[in-house]
Amino acid sequence: MKKIAIAAIERTTDLSQRSTDPAVVFFKGPVPTSLREFSTKALHSILSVREARHIAEALDAETHLLKGPRGLVGALASIGANFCQDHTFEIIAYRTRENIGTTRRMVSHDSVRRMDAMLRGLTFNNVDHETGRVLICPHGPDPVLLGIRGEDPASVVKAFSQIEIDEPIERVMIFKTNQGTDAHLSCYRKIETLRPYQSTVIAGVVSGAPWVLRGGHVIFRTGDETGSVDCAAYRATGPLRETTLQLVPGDSVTVSGGIRPRPLGELTLNIEKLEVTGLVETVRMENPSCSNCGTRCESMGKGQGFRCRKCKVRLAKTSRIQKLEHRKITLGVYLPPPRTHRHLTKPASRNGIHRHTSFETYNATIDQTLESLASISIAS
Numbered sequence: 001m002k003k004i005a006i007a008a009i010e011r012t013t014d015l016s017q018r019s020t021d022p023a024v025v026f027f028k029g030p031v032p033t034s035l036r037e038f039s040t041k042a043l044h045s046i047l048s049v050r051e052a053r054h055i056a057e058a059l060d061a062e063t064h065l066l067k068g069p070r071g072l073v074g075a076l077a078s079i080g081a082n083f084c085q086d087h088t089f090e091i092i093a094y095r096t097r098e099n100i101g102t103t104r105r106m107v108s109h110d111s112v113r114r115m116d117a118m119l120r121g122l123t124f125n126n127v128d129h130e131t132g133r134v135l136i137c138p139h140g141p142d143p144v145l146l147g148i149r150g151e152d153p154a155s156v157v158k159a160f161s162q163i164e165i166d167e168p169i170e171r172v173m174i175f176k177t178n179q180g181t182d183a184h185l186s187c188y189r190k191i192e193t194l195r196p197y198q199s200t201v202i203a204g205v206v207s208g209a210p211w212v213l214r215g216g217h218v219i220f221r222t223g224d225e226t227g228s229v230d231c232a233a234y235r236a237t238g239p240l241r242e243t244t245l246q247l248v249p250g251d252s253v254t255v256s257g258g259i260r261p262r263p264l265g266e267l268t269l270n271i272e273k274l275e276v277t278g279l280v281e282t283v284r285m286e287n288p289s290c291s292n293c294g295t296r297c298e299s300m301g302k303g304q305g306f307r308c309r310k311c312k313v314r315l316a317k318t319s320r321i322q323k324l325e326h327r328k329i330t331l332g333v334y335l336p337p338p339r340t341h342r343h344l345t346k347p348a349s350r351n352g353i354h355r356h357t358s359f360e361t362y363n364a365t366i367d368q369t370l371e372s373l374a375s376i377s378i379a380s
């Protein structure tokens, strides 16, 4: 089995790609706590190759490197992955060799939309509903024809069987994954401990009014008792961006996302999820109404009082009235549209779902799943 695994990696890896750095790790026995912790940390922190090497040696894991050592981090982390809190499945169909490299995929978008309507709730992020864009096909030269994400193996196979495909399929595989689970957004941090490339959650208070950068991105500053950080809603995040524009200093927020470095050591939190947990009251100052006729008075000048244009009644400058403004946002969770999601972002359609189903449960439907799989025609 080891020989087959290594040969498969060697056969399918394009080592000429600069960012390709595969590794194979074999580990026998129950997963120790140290590897679990390493895996959890890989979801929201930066791990060094040195740490990965150290843990591989300590656990006596068998490692195979094809090029550099970077792949060790991901290989070890995937062995230690914990799916107890939540998980999803993805069915991936691969392209045949002659089609790899072409960017157009012969997949009927109408059939994807029909499948989405039919299996909504059991699959997710098939289509971006705001734009109608199909999200299951990548656009690059990679070997993936399409990938459908869903709640269980039977559902993703059923979804796949609904898609009209007009090019040969090299193979189909089903993966148990942490996509769509927010697994990377599990670590609450104080602002002073933020470092570049972490994924994090911070709870704080808006400390500066939002402003719009050239290009349309919105930035607002959020602080906690340890410091403050700029939070960014990119233009592509659409409705999320609109929400952030409505924030005012004093509002309470919980912000999740990735930390990016800026020049001069400053950091930005790229918002993947925004929860508005408290809204302050905002007031607008208005000129008083005339005590005689009820008409809105006019100001007699800066620092002066007010006067009714009709009756000439005068009112003191202290008579200005505070009017409570209607806040255009409500408490709640705001997410960017699916087209801008990172792989792990939990979509709104999975709200409240925490899947800790055991494999035995899936086994109950395995015959049906295998039968559906067998009906998929694979290029020989």
Ligand SMILES: [Zn+2]
Residues within 6 Å of the ligand: 290, 291, 292, 293, 294, 295, 308, 309, 310, 311, 312, 313
């Ligand atoms: Zn009047």
